[in-house]
Amino acid sequence: MHGQRIRASYLNLTDVATTVHWHGMILPNAMDGVPYVTQAPVTKGERFLYEFAPGPPGTRWYHDHGMMLGALRGLFGMFIVDDPKEERADREFALVFHDVPDMASVRAAVKGVSTAPMTDPMGSLEMAEMRPNDRMGDEVSYLAHCINGGSYPHTQALRVAVGDRVRLRILNANLTQTRYIRLAGHRLTVTHADGNPLQKPVEVDVLRVGVAERYDAWFTVTKPGAWLLQGISSDPLVYEQAVVVRTAGMEGASPHGSAESLDGLDVLTYEKAAGGFVANAGAQPANVRKHFTLGGGEYGTSMWSIDGKQWPNTPKVEVHSGDRVVIAFTNKTDMEHPMHLHGHVFHIETINGRRLARPLAKDVALVPANGGTLSWRFDATSPPGRWLLHCHNEIHMMDGMMTEVDYAG
Ligand SMILES: [Cu+2]
Numbered sequence: 001m002h003g004q005r006i007r008a009s010y011l012n013l014t015d016v017a018t019t020v021h022w023h024g025m026i027l028p029n030a031m032d033g034v035p036y037v038t039q040a041p042v043t044k045g046e047r048f049l050y051e052f053a054p055g056p057p058g059t060r061w062y063h064d065h066g067m068m069l070g071a072l073r074g075l076f077g078m079f080i081v082d083d084p085k086e087e088r089a090d091r092e093f094a095l096v097f098h099d100v101p102d103m104a105s106v107r108a109a110v111k112g113v114s115t116a117p118m119t120d121p122m123g124s125l126e127m128a129e130m131r132p133n134d135r136m137g138d139e140v141s142y143l144a145h146c147i148n149g150g151s152y153p154h155t156q157a158l159r160v161a162v163g164d165r166v167r168l169r170i171l172n173a174n175l176t177q178t179r180y181i182r183l184a185g186h187r188l189t190v191t192h193a194d195g196n197p198l199q200k201p202v203e204v205d206v207l208r209v210g211v212a213e214r215y216d217a218w219f220t221v222t223k224p225g226a227w228l229l230q231g232i233s234s235d236p237l238v239y240e241q242a243v244v245v246r247t248a249g250m251e252g253a254s255p256h257g258s259a260e261s262l263d264g265l266d267v268l269t270y271e272k273a274a275g276g277f278v279a280n281a282g283a284q285p286a287n288v289r290k291h292f293t294l295g296g297g298e299y300g301t302s303m304w305s306i307d308g309k310q311w312p313n314t315p316k317v318e319v320h321s322g323d324r325v326v327i328a329f330t331n332k333t334d335m336e337h338p339m340h341l342h343g344h345v346f347h348i349e350t351i352n353g354r355r356l357a358r359p360l361a362k363d364v365a366l367v368p369a370n371g372g373t374l375s376w377r378f379d380a381t382s383p384p385g386r387w388l389l390h391c392h393n394e395i396h397m398m399d400g401m402m403t404e405v406d407y408a409g
Contacts, residue, residue: 001082002057008050010042014074016066017041020050021342022079023212024060024195024363027052029385032342034065037386037404056345057083058195059094059169059214078171078214081195089167089218093158096149097181097209097231097241098173099142109140109176109395112301116141119235121180123262125208125269125368126336127234137299138335138395140176145231145241152242158229160247164221168229172209175394178336178366180232180267181207183219183245184256187266192216193273196345196361202272205265206232210338210366212392215268221247226255232262270348270365274356284349286326286377290317294367294391294401297333302399304333304391310400317389317405319380325405327389328375331367338392339374340364341405343385346378364392380407 010020019041021033031052035041042048054060063076078094108114116139120126147155160166168188172179182205191201194214207215230242244255271277292315296304306314319325326349331337340363347359351374359377367374390402 001084002055003053005051005053010048010050012042012044012046015044017043018064018066018075019048020062020075021065022050022052022054022060022062023340024058024214025052025054026056026343026345026382027054028383029343029387032385032387034342034388037388054079054081056196057081057086058192058197059171059216060195061171061173061214063173076173078169080169090164091158091160092167092169094169095147095229095243096171096173097179098146099175099177099241100144100146101175102141102143105141106395109138110302110398112137112297112299114139114141119177119233121232121234121260121262123265124180124267126178138297140395142237145237147241147243151240152228152230155243157244157246160221160245162221162224162247166219166221168217168219169214170207170209170217171214172211174211176211178211179209180262181209181229182232182258182265183229184227184258185225186219186227188217188219190215190217190268190273193360194362194364198273198360199358200275202268204268204272206262206267208268210336210364212338212340212364213362224250226250226253228255228257230258232258232260234260270351270360271356274348274358274360276357277354278357280350280353280355284326284377285324287323288317288319288325289328290325291328291330292403294329294331294333294337296399296401297335297396304396304399304401306401306403311390311402314400314403316403318408319405320408321380321384323380324377325380326375326377329367329373331369331372334369335393336369336372337367337396337401338364339367339389340392341378341387341389343382343387344378344405346376348374348376350375380405
């Protein structure tokens with residue numbers, strides 16, 4: 001419940017030194033869980049006590065923050081900060097989409113020589129951005145595709161009743177891949193992005209959920225039936241990433257599924273979530289402006305960069321408490337990048353030079369590939385400290401696409 005404090009004692013019984021990051025939370029910097037930046041990594045047999053008042057309300061999560069090969073995310077989960085003032089659903093389900101990586105492909109991807117293919121579905125934004133000469137080398141192959149720890153048909157059915165208003169809280173905990181998620185036979189009403197309420201809910205057929213993103217989506221059960229909620233991909237294996245939504249009496253029925261393509265479907269984009277674009281009124285006021293060029297990812301290299309530099313040599317953002325900060329990204333690479341800022345909620349303002357009608361409150365945002373741009377603003381009103389800003393694609397982060405926002409004084 002929002003307003004309560006938590007105490008989480010982290011005891012590390014593995015051989016891998018790591019920390020726990022509370023993704024999407026605004027909290028004291030010392031509790032943010034970044035090794036060597038906000039705390040020493042917790043080694044085998046050691047304990048670390050995290051204590052803070054979770055917030056803001058919404059669908060947040062936690063995960064380990066290794067920043068080195070061997071400490072790939074193995075500890076994670078959804079963290080719901082319940083808002084007592086919010087409308088209640090008849091049923092609510094938390095769904096964590098995650099995938100088990102093939103570690104050999106992870107090591108190859110870090111070196112830029114992986115042979116794993118891109119798996120986005122036909123009709124997706126990523127496929128549209130592909131150029132004929134794009135050479136992969138950075139993708140990870142996955143051995144299993146899960147929701148809440150299981151693959152279909154071993155996932156637990158979501159039981160609903162006719163007339164129910166159902167709320168889904170969806171997290172993409174995949175290390176590298178965007179997920180397209182659809183509930184067969186239903187439109188979804190999206191109310192929250194990364195846990196933050198949209199100014200106006202939007203209705204779509206398919207959610208596009210980048211790495212580390214969360215969406216809250218609602219639907220109404222209007223008739224008896226059984227339908228698959230699933231990841232849509234060009235990789236047939238991803239079809240195991242599914243759960244059945246069913247009414248009583250439909251236990252034996254074979255569920256309705258979805259086709260592999262997104263053709264003709266209404267897909268959630270930032271533009272849609274924000275009510276479209278408006279005429280650009282010019283730059284909005286800000287005390288601090290920073291422009292970053294995202295680069296790297298050449299085949300056969302271990303380099304993903306910000307302004308040509310790799311962490312820890314990347315240029316930092318210096319702010320003072322109370323500053324209005326605008327950060328603009330230009331992406332020179334052929335992959336999109338889910339850029340995440342710790343300890344703040346930001347508002348996406350522009351995409352490819354066009355201004356969103358309603359700035360979109362998030363903590364991670366996909367910067368479009370091949371020269372795409374995206375900008376966000378935030379107010380430096382979080383507790384002072386060093387707040388990481390990085391690509392949430394685990395390979396890109398390990399290969400250096402990371403910087404920080406530092407509060408001066
Ligand atoms: Cu990236």
